[in-house]
Amino acid sequence: MITRRAFLKTIGAGAVGLAGTGCLPSMRKGGAGAAVARPNFVFILIDDLGWRDLGCFGSTFHETPNLDRLAAQGMRFTDAYAACPVCSPTRASIMTGRYPARLGLTDFIPGRGEKRGKLLPVSFKQQLPLEEVTIVEALKDAGYTSACIGKWHLGGRQFYPEKQGFDVNVAACDMGGPATYWDPYKIPTLPDRRAGEYLTDRLTDEALGFIEKNKDRPFLLYLSHYAVHNPQQAKKDIADRFRAKASAMPPAPVPAFGQEGKHKVRQVQDQPVYAGMVASVDECVGRVVRRLETLGIAGRTVIFFMSDNGGLAISEGTPTSNIPLRAGKGWLYEGGVREPLIIKWPGVTRPGSVCAVPVMSTDFYPTMLEMAGLPLHAEWHADGVSLAALLRGEALERGPLFWHYPHYSNQGGTPTGAVRDGDYKLIEFFEDDHVELYNLKDDVGEKKDLAASMPGKAADLRRKLADWRRDVGARMPTPNPAYEPEKDPKRAGAPPMQPLAAAPGFWEE
Numbered sequence: 001m002i003t004r005r006a007f008l009k010t011i012g013a014g015a016v017g018l019a020g021t022g023c024l025p026s027m028r029k030g031g032a033g034a035a036v037a038r039p040n041f042v043f044i045l046i047d048d049l050g051w052r053d054l055g056c057f058g059s060t061f062h063e064t065p066n067l068d069r070l071a072a073q074g075m076r077f078t079d080a081y082a083a084c085p086v087c088s089p090t091r092a093s094i095m096t097g098r099y100p101a102r103l104g105l106t107d108f109i110p111g112r113g114e115k116r117g118k119l120l121p122v123s124f125k126q127q128l129p130l131e132e133v134t135i136v137e138a139l140k141d142a143g144y145t146s147a148c149i150g151k152w153h154l155g156g157r158q159f160y161p162e163k164q165g166f167d168v169n170v171a172a173c174d175m176g177g178p179a180t181y182w183d184p185y186k187i188p189t190l191p192d193r194r195a196g197e198y199l200t201d202r203l204t205d206e207a208l209g210f211i212e213k214n215k216d217r218p219f220l221l222y223l224s225h226y227a228v229h230n231p232q233q234a235k236k237d238i239a240d241r242f243r244a245k246a247s248a249m250p251p252a253p254v255p256a257f258g259q260e261g262k263h264k265v266r267q268v269q270d271q272p273v274y275a276g277m278v279a280s281v282d283e284c285v286g287r288v289v290r291r292l293e294t295l296g297i298a299g300r301t302v303i304f305f306m307s308d309n310g311g312l313a314i315s316e317g318t319p320t321s322n323i324p325l326r327a328g329k330g331w332l333y334e335g336g337v338r339e340p341l342i343i344k345w346p347g348v349t350r351p352g353s354v355c356a357v358p359v360m361s362t363d364f365y366p367t368m369l370e371m372a373g374l375p376l377h378a379e380w381h382a383d384g385v386s387l388a389a390l391l392r393g394e395a396l397e398r399g400p401l402f403w404h405y406p407h408y409s410n411q412g413g414t415p416t417g418a419v420r421d422g423d424y425k426l427i428e429f430f431e432d433d434h435v436e437l438y439n440l441k442d443d444v445g446e447k448k449d450l451a452a453s454m455p456g457k458a459a460d461l462r463r464k465l466a467d468w469r470r471d472v473g474a475r476m477p478t479p480n481p482a483y484e485p486e487k488d489p490k491r492a493g494a495p496p497m498q499p500l501a502a503a504p505g506f507w508e509e
Helices: 004-018 065-075 087-096 135-140 199-211 237-245 273-296 361-371 453-471
Strands: 027-029 035-037 040-046 075-081 146-149 168-170 221-222 257-260 264-266 301-308 336-342 354-355 401-405 416-422 424-430 434-439
Touching: 035 221, 040 087, 040 273, 065 273, 065 301, 075 146, 075 221, 087 135, 087 361, 135 146, 135 221, 135 361, 168 199, 168 434, 199 221, 199 273, 237 273, 273 301, 301 361, 361 416, 416 453, 424 453
Parallel strands: 040 221, 040 301, 075 354, 146 168, 146 221
Antiparallel strands: 027 035, 075 336, 257 264, 301 336, 401 416, 416 424, 424 434
8 A cells, every 4th residue: 555655755756757847837827827936935833932922912011023013914813723732743733734633643752751640641653654744745746945944843863854855954853942042052953153142043044044045936934943942041131121121010910820720820921031032033033024025025925923832831930921811831721722823925815814713733734735726635634724715814614623632741731632613612631531611702711611501512512522532543541550649740749740940041041
């Protein structure tokens, strides 16, 4: 049996032959036989950025003028979701258009390996399988060149980006976060350049070089910043600016911390170093946009901007707040999976438009194919839905969104599953088999559990979730026969789940 990857390589070889005869130009036909250049794609992915961390999404402490401008030029999605509350699975969903549960990659790589909880951890793949046809490979067949610059975190060397279709790999490896944001970076795929250089700036320099080199051909730039992931390190002058801003703030109307079970949850955005990291990301987005404009290719370049999971608001330093959303990274409450998404499709999307239709990270794959005038391949991107209609201002009917996270997170989250169907969202907790039901239209903060008052709705969504798990082959956690409640990390007095909080230089600049 031929695999999807082998099939793609077969047609790719044929395409190369056709290109040599001039039969496969990197152009598609528009109206009246006109030739229309395929668009470039710049996909900017930020690590651990929260839904409310940008000015255009409601932050009054962080400063993001370039991203606010980008939102004013494109479409801002208010109900966009990561496919998982942690990084590797969401990144895999972007590359494949498939749910993490279908891929069998449901936790950050390599995972906690924690066996003190009530349930045993589910084993999962430690890499993005090579058998998957990535969006990069699908676009390569149409004449695109591509670069992965920044974080990858989808397997060891034999599964690096160049093994998944990328032509260029800068700073992408199996690392989940940088040892430091200052050169020397200690990243095996990023040569040191200048002592004291800032990583976010360096990755942007590399991105600008790739754009300049490929300005005359269609390209996909996957600019995957390590920021704003720990360690929390910002440029001193920028952090000092936010220190002054924080010191001038009036007393917050709410306490700095609330509670999510036994865990503290940050409720106020006032951290100068984190704000400095966000500001550097924003500055670098502005540099990319300006370079596209200077080169005269901004009008044929689609820009995507998103985060891979919710903001870090629980454990591991709590540098941001996701309020009004509940919880944060590592949880299936909205704070863990709802993301800031901006898409600019020049000449198509109405500037400054806002979309409240629920969308997910699985959707980018078919969206890019349709934008490029290429056929959709449901067998490759089985769970994604093209967002092109929404970006054109048209209606889009889609089914429920699903999540499966059968793991204990570093931030205190427990094994759970979830489904959003319309305005309603149900979360199923695997430890004790209870469910919670929320109407997100009326209660985006998930404060009022409706499961008891709407048992029919809860039962319907629970059935849909179970049916979906069977369809994708989701693996469920099993009881831990050696479970000892007194050693459960979630219980008071037990060692905290904060392995990164003690990392050297955690709050250094």
